Every structure is written in C-alpha cells, then in structure tokens.
Amino acid sequence: MPEQLATGAPKASLFRMVMPSHICPYGLKSKNLLERAGYAVEDHHLKSREETDAFKRQHQVETTPQTFINGSRIGGHDELRRFLGKPVADPDATSYRPVVVLFALTALMAAAVSYAVAGTPFTVRALEWFISFSMVALALLKLQDVERFSTMFLNYDLLARQWVPYSYIYPYAEALAGLLMISGAFMWLSVPIALSIGTVGAVSVFKAVYIDRRELKCACVGGSSNVPLGFVSLTENLMMVAMAVWMLVSRVMFPVA
The missing domain is CATH 1.20.140 (Butyryl-CoA Dehydrogenase, subunit A; domain 3)
Structure with a gap:
C-alpha cells in the first residue's frame, strides 16, 4: 500500500527539471497524473543541469522525471502511466x-x-x-x-x-x-x-x-x-x-x- 499522509492521501515523490530556461513537460504531466490519481505529491525541483546529472547518477537513470512511491522507484512518465493502469502510446503503431x-x-x-x-x-x-x-x-x-x-x-x-x-x-x-x-x-x-x-x-x-x-x-x-x-x-x-x-x-x- 502507498505511504499515507495524515490527511489519508497516498504520497508520492516526484523529481523533475524546473530551470529558468526549461520546465520539463513530462514532469508537469507526471505531477498531473499523480494528483488526478489521488496522490499527495512531494514535488522536488531539479534546478540546474548539474543537479539533474547528479540525480541521474545517484539513481542510475537516464532521464527525468522520476517518480517514487513507498520508497520504490516507479520510473519516468511512461512507466508511471503503466503503474497507474493507463495506456502508453506506441510511436511505431499504425493509427488512423x-x-x-x-x-x-x-x-x-x-x-x-x-x-x-x-x-x-x-x-x-x-x-x-x-x-x-x-x-x-x-x-x-x-x-x-x-x-x-x-x-x-x-x-x-x-x-x-x-x-x-x-x-x-x-x-x-x-x-x-x-x-x-x-x-x-x-x-x-x-x-x-x-x-x-x-x-x-x-x-x-x-x-x-x-x-x-x-x-x-x-x-x-x-x-x-x-x-x-x-x-x-x-x-x-x-x-x-x-x-x-x-x-x-x-x-x-x-x-x-
């Protein structure tokens, strides 16, 4: 079960790039997904390229944003969608x-x-x-x-x-x-x-x-x-x-x- 806050809402930690010249759109999407799913989001901003690179080295990941629930890494935006039971578009799939x-x-x-x-x-x-x-x-x-x-x-x-x-x-x-x-x-x-x-x-x-x-x-x-x-x-x-x-x-x- 996800960790609960005093309010009863499950908690998630999100690490995303928020810089003066760039705000990661997938970070915003991930935050929105979590909030819509009822999670209280601990929103951690990675405010520089150096901070972002250090975070990726620490957690051995290649991309941000990254979501953590119950201390376990869920992953990036697509992995979060799968975790929440939402479809993930296949860029190579045929579509009308x-x-x-x-x-x-x-x-x-x-x-x-x-x-x-x-x-x-x-x-x-x-x-x-x-x-x-x-x-x-x-x-x-x-x-x-x-x-x-x-x-x-x-x-x-x-x-x-x-x-x-x-x-x-x-x-x-x-x-x-x-x-x-x-x-x-x-x-x-x-x-x-x-x-x-x-x-x-x-x-x-x-x-x-x-x-x-x-x-x-x-x-x-x-x-x-x-x-x-x-x-x-x-x-x-x-x-x-x-x-x-x-x-x-x-x-x-x-x-x-």
Whole structure:
C-alpha cells in the first residue's frame, strides 16, 4: 500500500527539471497524473543541469522525471502511466487518428461555411467544399516536410518512380487544385490537375496494396505518419477524381445559371 499522509492521501515523490530556461513537460504531466490519481505529491525541483546529472547518477537513470512511491522507484512518465493502469502510446503503431481528425474538421468547416453563406449546412456546395478543404489540408501536411513526403511517395507512386520531380510537385498541385475548387475559379486548370493526379494516385495505390500486396506507410498525411497505405490514400485520390468529374459536369459541360 502507498505511504499515507495524515490527511489519508497516498504520497508520492516526484523529481523533475524546473530551470529558468526549461520546465520539463513530462514532469508537469507526471505531477498531473499523480494528483488526478489521488496522490499527495512531494514535488522536488531539479534546478540546474548539474543537479539533474547528479540525480541521474545517484539513481542510475537516464532521464527525468522520476517518480517514487513507498520508497520504490516507479520510473519516468511512461512507466508511471503503466503503474497507474493507463495506456502508453506506441510511436511505431499504425493509427488512423490523424486522418479521422482531418476529415472530421474539414467536414465541419464545410458545413460552417455553407451555413454562413446559405443558412444551412446541408448543401451541395458544402460537399464540394468538404472535398476541396480536405485536399488543401492534406497538401498542407505533405508540405510541412516535402522531402520526407517525397521519399515515402516514391515507394509506390508509378509516375514519381519514372519522374522523381513529380514527387515534389504533387502536394503543390493538390493544394492548387483544392484552392481553385474552393473558389470555383479557373475550372479549366483545376479539373485536369485533380483528374490527372487523382487517377495516377488511385492506380498506384491499388497496384501497390491490392495487386502487389505490399505493406507500406501512406504518404497522404505527410512523411512522418503511421497511417498504413491502402483505403485512406485510395479514398483521397478517388475523392479528387470524383470532384474533378463533378466540377467538369456541373460547372463546365452543364453549368447551372
């Protein structure tokens, strides 16, 4: 049983870096975890690099913060989470969370703009904006580190493998097509861009995943994601193709007055 204070609350000792130029964020998280779990925290500040290094040598640890309960070392932030029965994220685990969050927010953005313009979130234009906003948001993620994106993209895109500069052009082309489709301007430019990059992308993903059966990470949300290549990237490209065809039919071939 954890050591009890006079108040009845179990006690924990936390050693964390608190310096004029740096306050350890994991120390703050550990303190919060302990307090939420009902512990009275003896909060020990390591106020200099020398003090921190001496603490690590004394306890033969490589990192801080460190939590102690009943005189026993629990460990750092991740070990504390495990001790308290909380999940610890695996940085290498695949996850669809970034994509789900992105599409949820772009859908809400489209609904909000539709409501502001038409007084209702449920319009055809809202659906168009959802796809266009998604294209721009996905391009933005790719452009955060275009070098890493291009490296991952070259693993499966058929055109990029034949012409490497395309791996750098792709996110800019996606952003441009999305922006033009948001505005409804220059359909003669946005439609062929979206149609061409979407078609090549869909064929590339389908071949890599469903024909060659390769297990790859998707470059759709940037080069540092753990989203598996497959349904998400295929959906992204098919959305661009569908949007291009819709814009071609509704705005160019049969425009509504």
